[in-house]
Amino acid sequence: MxxxxxxxGAGMHPFGRFDKSYEQIGAEAAExxxxxxxxxxxxxxxxxxxxxxxxxxxxxxxxxxxGSTDISIIDVEAACASGGAALRQAVLAVKSGDVxxxxxxxxxxxxxxxxxxxxxxxxxQVELGISQNPSYWAMRAMRHMYEYGTTEExxxxxxxxxxxxxxxxxxxxxxxxxxMEQILNSTLVCDPIRLLEICAPNDGAAAVVVASEKKMRxxxxxxxxxxxxxxxxxxxxxxxxxxxxxxxxxxxxxxxTAVTAQRAYDAAGIGVEDIDCFEVQDTDAFCEIEIYxxxxxxxxxxxxxxIDEGVVEIGGKTPVNMSGGLISKGEPIGASHLGQVVExxxxxxxxxxxxxxxxxxxxxxxxxxxxGNCAVTILER
Amino acid sequence: xxxxxxxxxxxxxxxxLDNLETVHLAGSRCSSCGEMTLGTNAACPNCGDxxxxxxxxxxxxxxxxxxxxxxRPPGNYQGPAEFKPFGLGLVEIDRVIRVMAPxxxxxxxxxxxxxxxxxxxxxxxxxxxxEVIAFAFDGASS
Numbered sequence: 001m002x003x004x005x006x007x008x009g010a011g012m013h014p015f016g017r018f019d020k021s022y023e024q025i026g027a028e029a030a031e032x033x034x035x036x037x038x039x040x041x042x043x044x045x046x047x048x049x050x051x052x053x054x055x056x057x058x059x060x061x062x063x064x065x066x067g068s069t070d071i072s073i074i075d076v077e078a079a080c081a082s083g084g085a086a087l088r089q090a091v092l093a094v095k096s097g098d099v100x101x102x103x104x105x106x107x108x109x110x111x112x113x114x115x116x117x118x119x120x121x122x123x124x125q126v127e128l129g130i131s132q133n134p135s136y137w138a139m140r141a142m143r144h145m146y147e148y149g150t151t152e153e154x155x156x157x158x159x160x161x162x163x164x165x166x167x168x169x170x171x172x173x174x175x176x177x178x179x180m181e182q183i184l185n186s187t188l189v190c191d192p193i194r195l196l197e198i199c200a201p202n203d204g205a206a207a208v209v210v211a212s213e214k215k216m217r218x219x220x221x222x223x224x225x226x227x228x229x230x231x232x233x234x235x236x237x238x239x240x241x242x243x244x245x246x247x248x249x250x251x252x253x254x255x256x257t258a259v260t261a262q263r264a265y266d267a268a269g270i271g272v273e274d275i276d277c278f279e280v281q282d283t284d285a286f287c288e289i290e291i292y293x294x295x296x297x298x299x300x301x302x303x304x305x306x307i308d309e310g311v312v313e314i315g316g317k318t319p320v321n322m323s324g325g326l327i328s329k330g331e332p333i334g335a336s337h338l339g340q341v342v343e344x345x346x347x348x349x350x351x352x353x354x355x356x357x358x359x360x361x362x363x364x365x366x367x368x369x370x371x372g373n374c375a376v377t378i379l380e381r
Numbered sequence: 382x383x384x385x386x387x388x389x390x391x392x393x394x395x396x397x398l399d400n401l402e403t404v405h406l407a408g409s410r411c412s413s414c415g416e417m418t419l420g421t422n423a424a425c426p427n428c429g430d431x432x433x434x435x436x437x438x439x440x441x442x443x444x445x446x447x448x449x450x451x452x453r454p455p456g457n458y459q460g461p462a463e464f465k466p467f468g469l470g471l472v473e474i475d476r477v478i479r480v481m482a483p484x485x486x487x488x489x490x491x492x493x494x495x496x497x498x499x500x501x502x503x504x505x506x507x508x509x510x511x512e513v514i515a516f517a518f519d520g521a522s523s
Binding site: 113114115116117118122123124126127128129130131132135138139140142143146187188189190191192193236237240244245246247248249250251 | 389390393416417418419420426427445446447448449450451452454455456457458459460467469470471473474476477478479480481482483488493504515517
């Protein structure tokens with residue numbers, strides 16, 4: 001596998017709620033990525049559309065607005081990891097030599113409030129109310145607090161950091177700082193998780209243009225290398241994320257983040273200590289703490305200490321969610337991972353302004369959701 | 382003749398639905414790796430072996446973790462018309478399995494490690510006139 005794959009263009013439609021069709025939102029992101037790469041849609045040889053809550057053939061419906069060429073355009077769905085799974089397909093297509101230039105776009109348009117449970121749960125789980133996504137993450141938080149002494153303040157501090165980082169991100173739905181008091185007094189959604197500690201489903205799109213090294217040189221583009229990319233779903237009894245019906249009390253397997261990250265580290269030939277900054281799945285503020293541990297930023301149970309010590313702040317040793325994370329951007333599911341990738345491309349180009357991580361060379365994007373779907377992408381300049 | 386009954390999910394319960402005192406959660410024990418899983422399964426999700434035996438899970442458990450659902454769940458939720466916050470948790474049974482279940486004790490009474498007891502009940506009558514049997518876990522003395 002000698003063919004390296006590069007991101008030569010990146011573009012994003014803000015995340016939020018818009019009076020626009022998903023076709024428009026997605027096409028705008030794709031156009032921005034093409035313009036950034038300096039290529040035309042007619043030059044693109046293959047395209048992948050990450051989406052979850054949109055209808056069948058959303059990819060062609062969105063991208064054919066740019067021109068009805070005869071290339072392969074497919075939709076990719078892997079819950080919250082849809083964007084990572086789609087990007088991985090494009091990387092494999094370029095690595096295999098099948099194509100030299102591809103577009104990966106993630107688009108979503110979602111109603112307010114809790115997500116439609118019929119997409120994820122069995123009908124009996126919905127009838128019994130075992131069907132509210134945040135409840136599964138909240139149960140993990142409750143157990144972590146019991147075992148390791150993690151506190152509600154630790155969880156609130158993550159939300160505080162991410163909301164504060166978002167103030168400088170024009171793509172975020174909420175670009176607003178909240179005080180610790182406001183966060184800790186916001187409505188409980190599922191104990192111990194509160195409203196200002198949780199991400200909202202919304203609308204948005206993000207896209208990248210990926211190229212083989214040969215194509216990048218032909219175009220005279222300066223790309224960001226995809227050093228490693230992996231997608232997996234949780235192994236038996238390793239994660240009780242929705243829609244889990246039960247867990248083993250005897251078998252304990254590594255969680256999906258640990259497994260998927262290790263595969264990406266191995267592909268990139270690096271370790272977590274070589275990575276300068278991170279964008280990770282903060283569906284709620286607690287899960288960011290758990291992800292510090294599973295990525296290897298600290299030992300199990302010490303995630304609370306990391307937020308206490310400021311290690312994950314923009315000016316800290318390993319900044320996490322410089323963009324403000326999903327807590328402030330919202331989570332348009334198909335677009336969320338590609339939104340992280342766009343943020344990291346800008347970080348590695350050094351164009352992030354007040355939220356720039358000084359001298360960032362290697363960066364990691366991580367998503368995790370239903371079914372233990374997890375994707376990790378490592379980028380290098 | 383009594384009203385016909387049906388499980389909320391096929392294969393979820395062991396016993397006779399017409400007498401709730403005989404009803405337990407159904408489990409499947411793998412004859413290869415010994416792993417116990419919830420419901421009547423054709424294969425073991427741990428090792429893939431198809432030689433699994435149907436067993437009944439015990440009715441006693443302890444609370445491994447929980448949350449409180451503070452807002453009405455989305456979609457076709459069949460709980461009380463006037464929503465009341467309720468506990469949801471993983472209940473550890475026989476030290477081998479943890480089952481996701483609604484919890485009947487008041488939310489402020491919930492504690493990790495508390496003893497709980499399996500509680501099958503009639504959730505509703507469906508469009509065929511059958512009583513739909515569901516389950517929760519209730520508080521128990523240790």
